[in-house]
Amino acid sequence: MHLTEKNQRDSFVLELVDKMLKGSVRALGKLITLIEDECPGSLEALKKVYYHTKDAYVVGLTGAPGTGKSTLVDRMAVEIKRQGFKVGIIAIDPSSPFTGGAFLGDRVRMMSSSNENDIYIRSMGTRGSLGGLSEATASTVKILDAFGKDFVLIETAGTGQAEVDVIKETDTTVVVCVPGLGDEIQTMKAGVMEIGDIFVVNKADLQDADRLAGDIETMLHMAYGSKEWIPPIIKTIATEGTGVVTLIEEILNHREYLIKSGLLKSKRIRRIKQEIMEIAKNKIIDKINNSANGANQVSDELLNEIMLREKDPYTAAEEIIGNFTEVFQKSHL
């Protein structure tokens, strides 16, 4: 590519950043898409965006499908906005890109029906690599932050490790459950229990809501007995908005606690550290995948030897890393 082409391309993306910073929602959406697709120029755009971020507060919501998460997130966004903050939503769709569009469509329709047009909602699929998901989410948080959002709500079913990783790195993590999902508590014990800062029992008008809340409390008591922040359990009926004000209150309490204890700062330092490592790793992996005469070329000869058990894949990998080191050195990345 000629240098002028590169310049033109970069300047197009950088212009989008300018428009976004000036408040264009259209530019905002376009920019997120370009960066999610890792279009050329993304890196330059992200670098520029970063200097306009102001540490937006990031709240993660996770819960099994059917817990009413989406409705709850929408209600929360409306309430946060009512309190004078600017808010964006990132909905991570656990399935493939196919549903991404429809899902977003539904959400947008839902939101516009409540006339809250300035709550920005973005749906993200888990396309691409898994590292990709957390990297893309982190980038989107930064863009929304630079756009002026005070709060970013990230919603995910949290079923895969990648999603749990994303949710873990939020400032406040809200775990949503509902009565009657059977082994709900089992799942919680296993994976999400330890990441929840606040627990929500949604659909609290259903039978067994109190028992579920009691079960969670017992478990929290065992796990958090002597800690400073004991996760509160909030009962909500998202469809009616019941309990949402209390939930926001507790999120603000948690934020207060994190700030006063110095934990917010250390959390964010850790997050940046992990993010840097993530970016570096993904860059190196890209490099491996793209290197012309390096790792990406597993020769037919080599494959044949392996199929015939004349060589094993582990030795083959070692040889490839050897080649890669050479390519790596020559190209200086």
Added chain:
Amino acid sequence: MHLTEKNQRDSFVLELVDKMLKGSVRALGKLITLIEDECPGSLEALKKVYYHTKDAYVVGLTGAPGTGKSTLVDRMAVEIKRQGFKVGIIAIDPSSPFTGGAFLGDRVRMMSSSNENDIYIRSMGTRGSLGGLSEATASTVKILDAFGKDFVLIETAGTGQAEVDVIKETDTTVVVCVPGLGDEIQTMKAGVMEIGDIFVVNKADLQDADRLAGDIETMLHMAYGSKEWIPPIIKTIATEGTGVVTLIEEILNHREYLIKSGLLKSKRIRRIKQEIMEIAKNKIIDKINNSANGANQVSDELLNEIMLREKDPYTAAEEIIGNFTEVFQKSHL
């Protein structure tokens, strides 16, 4: 570490391989654990194991929680064994390591009640990195193969990308669904529809089983209209064993089709290729994480600059990759 220590350590693991190859189930279990934990000597053990593999046939089963997958897998294993084959099961637990033990315990109890003690069942968590899951599963398949299993059944809820990746790389993929899970079909449309070689409507005695089967057929018709292998839809009642013989029949049909069309060979070549790349990538990532003065050390100074918006994380990542290249060159991996 002294060379003699390394030799001792390696020879311990290599002795386990010998015992496993001679038929010790105890050594088999120990070996899988050591390799899953990436204990020193694992690599040497895996290299040795590989030369004893005989291309065991790998069947993947995926379906939402509550579809009766585990029961179905057990019934399938018993039937495959009845037909004179040796069979192993790998159950990938979608949640954290915590449930691993209990789950395995339940399964072992369940199986021993049917007196099929020689069906080996192994439960794996998604601990560690995600690359880790597919690498650990691939290793376990090889060990079971070398142990003499003709069939390896891999069972997973398939909710995360890592699990889908694992299932994708099996020889035959069975997608299990049940009537009455509501948005079951929606989920299927999104992610698993395209990876299924065989579809199972389990709990076929429930209402709406026929409608579900019809829905799947319609979708398959649209997707597979002109392809050579049109995924069959099998109705089963796993708890009673109904339909299991037909299911195994169709798996053997699919295997036949893959062999005759040459697809089995190309599938496996692709699998080995991906596996080599996976091993190489994970090795390089380990290297990054462990390099003493390399990428793992994000200096406080650097972090502070980033927190103050004097530098951005992307530039920081580039600098770290620079350092890493140096370390990489010096150490020759």
